[in-house]
Amino acid sequence: MTTLLWLQTGSCGGDTMSILCADSPSVEELVDEYGIQMLWQPSLSMEPTGRLETLIEAILAGQQTLDILCIEGSIITGPDGSGMYDPYRGRSKMSLVRELAEKAEYVVALGTCAAYGGVHSAPPNPTDCLGLQFDKKSPGGLLSVDWRSRKGLPVINISGCPAHPNAMTKTLAMLAMGLPVELDHINRPKVFFNTTVHQGCTRNEYHEYDVEDAAFGGKACMFFNLGCQGPVTMAICNTELWNGRSSKTRAGVPCFGCTSPDFPLDHDLFDTEKIGSIPVHLPMGVERANYMAYKSLAHEAAPERVLNKTMDP
Secondary structure: OEEEEEEEOOOOOHHHHHHOOOOOOOHHHHHHOOOEEEEEOOOOOOOOOHHHHHHHHHHHOOOOOEEEEEEEOOEEOOOOOOOOOOEEOOEEHHHHHHHHHOOEEEEEEEOHHHHHOHHHHOOOOOOOEEOOOEEOOEEOOOOOOOOOOOOOOOOEEEOEOOEOHHHHHHHHHHHHOOOOOOEOOOOOEHHHOOOEOOOOOOOHHHHHOOOEOOOOOOOOEOOOOOOOOHHHOEOOOOOOOEOOOEOOHHHOOOOOOOOOOOOOOOOOOOOOOEEOOEEOOOOOOOOHHHHHHHHHHHHHOOOHHHHOOOOOO
């Protein structure tokens, strides 16, 4: 049996709503097939809230084992480093998370807020929010850069706003089974953050031939004008569809780059920042000097069905 305690901090519940949609495995399968015992989950536990306080006291006293500590929501450190903008029964959740992390075999940040600060840490960040082990892109959040759990791992960051449901349940299943979880340079499980949102996007061919939409409602690529971050964002949204059916880009909405540590960007989400006519942030692996020449040639070679936007998105 693998014990799991799930805490919500920083006024976030989106990842709870997301994980309820998981199907590979589902939440039920985490319990029935992978042996995860949910000591506490804010939306799923049936016990009165006093049960959470009893559990916390038992864990801190060493009377209750804690295998996986899941944190959902940013860590609020204000005012003045006290964390009391986000209290729990007279103490800050900030201090509570720090103490519980020392007792856990694994600590998992669910969502970009818990991982990097997310929406709540966007300028001007009035409550002084940060992530568990990152402050946006900067290593070191609530926990120090060199902090490690009892199993020797840093905080495992399953980022997203919200995190992908199956990325969450699969990671938890891997931990319950004792399987290794290899992390990337910002502590995300590599198996779920090794492809871009652009890969698997149904608008790819439009992008390759430089056929771009300038207004919403079309079928073409949204990277060049409408702020889509798909070519620069690592996530499985188009390779493992949400609810097995769709994704933002398939529904005609730009990718906002919500798995990235600097999400949300401090500018219009529906506009592509450019230097002259060239996007500031180019697709991964693309050299700026060759980009526009390549795009011009590609546009000239585009087949009629692409230029006329007659192929299905």
